[in-house]
Amino acid sequence: MLLTTLEYVPGKTITKHLGLVQGSTVRSKHIGRDIMAGLKNIFGGELKGYTELLQESRDEAVARMQEQANSIGANAILNIRFSTSNITQGASELYAYGTAVVLD
Amino acid sequence: MEYSNPEIPEGINASKENPLKEFFLLLGGIGACIAATIIILSLLAGRLAVYIPFSTEEELVAGGILPEDEGNPEVSAYLQGLVDDLRDELEAPEDMHFTVHYLNSDTENAYATLGGHIYMFRGLLELLPNENALLLVLAHEMAHIKHRHPIIAMGRGVVIGLLLASITGLSGDYFVGQVVNSTGLVTLLAFNRDQEREADATALAAVARRNGHLAGSEDLFKILRDLESRDPINPPEFLRTHPFGNHRIENVRELAQQNHWNLEGGIIEIPPQIQKLVAESELPQ
Amino acid sequence: MFDLIVFLVLLLSGFVIGNLVERNHYRSIIRREAQLRNLLLIASKKLPDEFMPCTTRMVAGNVVISVDFFKKFVAGLRSLIGGRVSSYESLIDRARREALLRMREEAQKAGAQYVFNVKTETTSLYKGKRGAIGSVEVLAYGTAVTLANQPSMKAG
Numbered sequence: 001m002l003l004t005t006l007e008y009v010p011g012k013t014i015t016k017h018l019g020l021v022q023g024s025t026v027r028s029k030h031i032g033r034d035i036m037a038g039l040k041n042i043f044g045g046e047l048k049g050y051t052e053l054l055q056e057s058r059d060e061a062v063a064r065m066q067e068q069a070n071s072i073g074a075n076a077i078l079n080i081r082f083s084t085s086n087i088t089q090g091a092s093e094l095y096a097y098g099t100a101v102v103l104d
Numbered sequence: 105m106e107y108s109n110p111e112i113p114e115g116i117n118a119s120k121e122n123p124l125k126e127f128f129l130l131l132g133g134i135g136a137c138i139a140a141t142i143i144i145l146s147l148l149a150g151r152l153a154v155y156i157p158f159s160t161e162e163e164l165v166a167g168g169i170l171p172e173d174e175g176n177p178e179v180s181a182y183l184q185g186l187v188d189d190l191r192d193e194l195e196a197p198e199d200m201h202f203t204v205h206y207l208n209s210d211t212e213n214a215y216a217t218l219g220g221h222i223y224m225f226r227g228l229l230e231l232l233p234n235e236n237a238l239l240l241v242l243a244h245e246m247a248h249i250k251h252r253h254p255i256i257a258m259g260r261g262v263v264i265g266l267l268l269a270s271i272t273g274l275s276g277d278y279f280v281g282q283v284v285n286s287t288g289l290v291t292l293l294a295f296n297r298d299q300e301r302e303a304d305a306t307a308l309a310a311v312a313r314r315n316g317h318l319a320g321s322e323d324l325f326k327i328l329r330d331l332e333s334r335d336p337i338n339p340p341e342f343l344r345t346h347p348f349g350n351h352r353i354e355n356v357r358e359l360a361q362q363n364h365w366n367l368e369g370g371i372i373e374i375p376p377q378i379q380k381l382v383a384e385s386e387l388p389q
Numbered sequence: 390m391f392d393l394i395v396f397l398v399l400l401l402s403g404f405v406i407g408n409l410v411e412r413n414h415y416r417s418i419i420r421r422e423a424q425l426r427n428l429l430l431i432a433s434k435k436l437p438d439e440f441m442p443c444t445t446r447m448v449a450g451n452v453v454i455s456v457d458f459f460k461k462f463v464a465g466l467r468s469l470i471g472g473r474v475s476s477y478e479s480l481i482d483r484a485r486r487e488a489l490l491r492m493r494e495e496a497q498k499a500g501a502q503y504v505f506n507v508k509t510e511t512t513s514l515y516k517g518k519r520g521a522i523g524s525v526e527v528l529a530y531g532t533a534v535t536l537a538n539q540p541s542m543k544a545g
Binding site: 107108133271275277282 | 390392396404408415419422423426427428429430431459460461462463464465466467468469470473475476478479481482483503
């Protein structure tokens with residue numbers, strides 16, 4: 001599955017447009033990460049725990065988007081965009097979407 | 105160029121699992137974790153608290169935070185006499201001092217607190233039929249002090265309170281906080297009941313040694329059981345601070361059988377002038 | 390004791406009614422998606438040359454969906470342990486699909502065959518109290534394209 005944020009793939013032609021595919025996931029932190037973040041608030045620096053959490057969420061959102069694309073027979077996803085929103089205290093939603101196409 | 109929007113199967117972005125399964129799993133998991141943490145911390149707190157010397161306890165309460173005697177000094181002196189008498193039977197350490205106070209209040213209770221102070225309320229004293237029962241009540245409270253239960257309970261309370269406050273603070277949801285607190289409290293109650301059983305056993309041994317028999321002990325627990333049955337709610341044992349009255353009565357019989365203590369013997373009345381003073385203090389001043 | 394009963398009643402009604410509402414909503418969403426399958430959503434910005442000449446206009450659809458007590462409580466438990474909050478995932482999924490459907494319905498009323506450059510915005514509307522989630526709003530917007538001469542295309 002080819003993933004790209006471009007609108008087209010250089011050197012290939014699109015034979016079929018299969019529409020919008022989306023992947024999203026809502027994840028929450030746990031107490032351990034929260035406590036570390038609280039300490040970091042005093043000392044400063046990268047919140048590695050949260051970075052990892054959002055990284056995992058992003059991977060999962062992309063994986064779900066690919067699952068949707070696979071299920072409709074696409075072999076590439078173009079024009080991928082991400083969006084993060086804060087749903088409630090401690091839980092964020094990660095959303096990835098793009099256009100599923102069949103390249104030759 | 106072909107354009108289409110094929111149907112995408114359900115269940116990729118939203119789980120089709122029954123939400124109840126996750127609910128019970130989470131609830132059970134969190135409840136078990138909190139209970140386990142509290143049990144471990146309570147045992148630790150209990151082990152460490154006994155290293156606080158008794159003299160520190162006395163200093164803690166010396167500043168006058170405990171209630172003042174507001175009963176009759178003659179009754180207090182009578183009670184103190186019984187307590188001093190029991191002291192040798194209890195095999196308490198040398199530096200431990202027992203002071204009993206009499207409070208003129210309707211509350212049907214007696215309690216032991218830091219520094220070896222015991223409080224007896226008029227409400228309970230009125231209900232006791234004879235001196236044997238009174239002796240057992242005092243011995244029970246003295247046993248709490250001997251085993252350092254007040255300081256252990258305080259240590260536990262501080263540690264567990266801190267833990268629960270931080271967990272509920274982090275969750276941010278009011279009801280989740282309530283659930284966490286309730287789980288904590290229910291776990292702590294089990295420790296309370298253990299302390300009561302330990303105090304019962306030590307008190308019965310002390311009274312048996314002093315009197316040579318355990319007459320009047322069952323009567324005391326029957327009175328406590330009647331007080332218990334007056335509670336309209338009637339929660340199950342795991343929600344109570346003390347074991348069931350009936351269980352305590354069974355315990356008396358078992359211990360008497362194991363140690364060959366006689367359940368029958370001479371009943372001593374509470375001195376009449378004390379009974380008079382107690383009855384009189386019921387009148388509004 | 391009384392607090393416990395109130396809590397259990399809220400939890401139960403949240404679960405039962407919330408579940409019912411969600412299932413009905415999903416049925417409605419699936420039905421309407423099937424009806425609107427001819428109207429294609431494309432995330433790209435560039436219109437292919439064969440689409441000219443055409444008319445374009447902006448279309449948008451939005452929806453605000455509230456969370457029920459049961460979902461909120463389960464999410465609260467999750468925030469202690471961490472991991473996927475599946476109770477909110479279905480909420481967001483519903484809201485997003487509903488917003489996209491409403492956008493498509495608006496495009497269909499305008500007579501368009503495609504919506505290009507589809508984007509979505511998600512916001513949560515707090516009540517102001519710490520951690521209290523009131524509802525989730527999803528806005529979907531894009532450019533509806535009406536072709537002057539219809540090309541032949543397979544209906545998906």
